[in-house]
Amino acid sequence: MTGTSNNGNSALNAARRQRELLALGDGGAIDVLVIGGGITGAGVALDAASRGLRTVLVEKHDLAFGTSRWSSKLVHGGLRYLASGGVGIAHESAVERDILLTRTAPHLTRALPQVVPLLPGIGVAQRSLIRAGFVAGDVLRRTAGTSAAVLPRSRRVAAAEALRFAPTVRRDGLRGGLLAWDGQLVDDARLVVAIARTAALHGASILTRVEATDVTGDSAVLRDRLTGETLTVRAHSVVNATGVWADEVDPSIELRPSRGTHLVFDAAAFGGLTASLTVPIPGSISRFVFAFPAAHNRVYLGLTDEEAPGPVPDVPHATDSEIDFLLDTVNTVLREPLTRNDIRGTYAGLRPLLRTAGNTTADISREHAVLRAPTGVITVVGGKLTTYRKMAEDTVDAALAGSGLTARPCRTRDLPLVGAVSGAARDRIPAPTRLVECYGSEATAILELSRATPALADPVAPGLDVTAAEFTFATTHEGALDADDLLDRRTRLGLVVADRAAAEPAAKAAFE
């Protein structure tokens, strides 16, 4: 073990990146090299660093540049996996949900009510199946140790209560709703940044705009995309956590990506939705389209599951047929149908699914896999945001088994992420709710910036809920290196083209 200490500093910024790249130097030797700065790579870096291993994470673009920012932002109880008989993965998911909600990230997660409106389109058999599923979800919750105070038990609600959660649902024929609770992230990219910063707090180097090439089981060439310079690093263990790009780093991996698309609306289009409005997809017993409240006063509507063969794009795009499918499905329960004119933006992501002998991508297991290539590279792929911690634990265990390294046991179950705060301590934070929901205990740091420089209290553009102080904090503490990082990942303003354009001058100004 090449020990490393908790250096007490979670702040990521350009100066630290520069310093740590220099310190690494050409021919530098470390314990664990992690390639990929999505949820999986960030999780592995945190696990390894917190066990005392000298850890470097390299990310070609920015933290959460890939699939990890295109999710539905749910902390799943794994109910859907039960439908396909995956009891083990469902339980694992529920356990990890509990860890996120109650211990590691209570500031970035919340309980999300999910309402299925009972309209004439839902027959008795379908209603019974959904209800049975929700009851199974309650059992999963209890066996994972999550109390009903954290996630209330499911129940049937009257029409008036269903409408309070989802005011734009059709009233005629509404016989009430089925209500269940799951976990929701404030934002997926923010979770990735919080994990990466916590890894940095434990001594990991988090190097964005650095691409790994020529990867072997104990080395890689690292190219600084800002300067073009390269250096070779030697590592006891090399972890490939590059998601849908995993086969570029390790050609022995075979992937079968599937695209999931969401549409973005103003919150007003759903009339003050406070739940996930959950609409069964006709003909399926376990798949739903759902609309849910999201950052910046928006509602996202998802989700598709389409095979996506061929070259993997940096940024995937929604197709016309996916947009029609989502609109058509949600409109089956709305009083006033939504049209394309209501859509403010779209986003799409590719699930990094392993190729198996299965049928459609929707049937492929979402379980994660940790695979050791003949070269010695360890690839971790699959899984989901919710289970990142367990994926990381399994990966570092595998890395240790093959490398001659020794380290402390995994400790991430009880390791709060930066900003973690809950209960009364959270209620006492003297900052607006929105800031506390995004930054947890660090919300006061944003306010202090505004106090020191009052102009930073201004919104980044009229009508937007982000202040210039948040952009500044992202450059000094959250590793943002340019305006795109601020608009597309530290905040999600970039999902609406007009908002992005309005906020861009402030984003650029944050680097002047």
Ligand SMILES: Cc1cc2nc3c(=O)[nH]c(=O)nc-3n(C[C@H](O)[C@H](O)[C@H](O)COP(=O)(O)OP(=O)(O)OC[C@H]3O[C@@H](n4cnc5c(N)ncnc54)[C@H](O)[C@@H]3O)c2cc1C
């Ligand atoms: C539409 C959709 C909805 C989803 N919803 C949910 C949900 O609600 N809840 C949930 O728990 N899960 C959800 N998931 C699953 C979850 O989002 C993914 O499993 C997870 O984000 C994958 O993360 P990753 O880190 O493995 O990959 P990525 O996030 O893609 O990260 C890989 C990173 O590697 C980098 N990289 C690639 N090549 C190199 C290289 N050579 N050198 C350096 N860096 C490199 C990339 O730039 C990228 O940032 C969803 C997935 C999709 C597609």
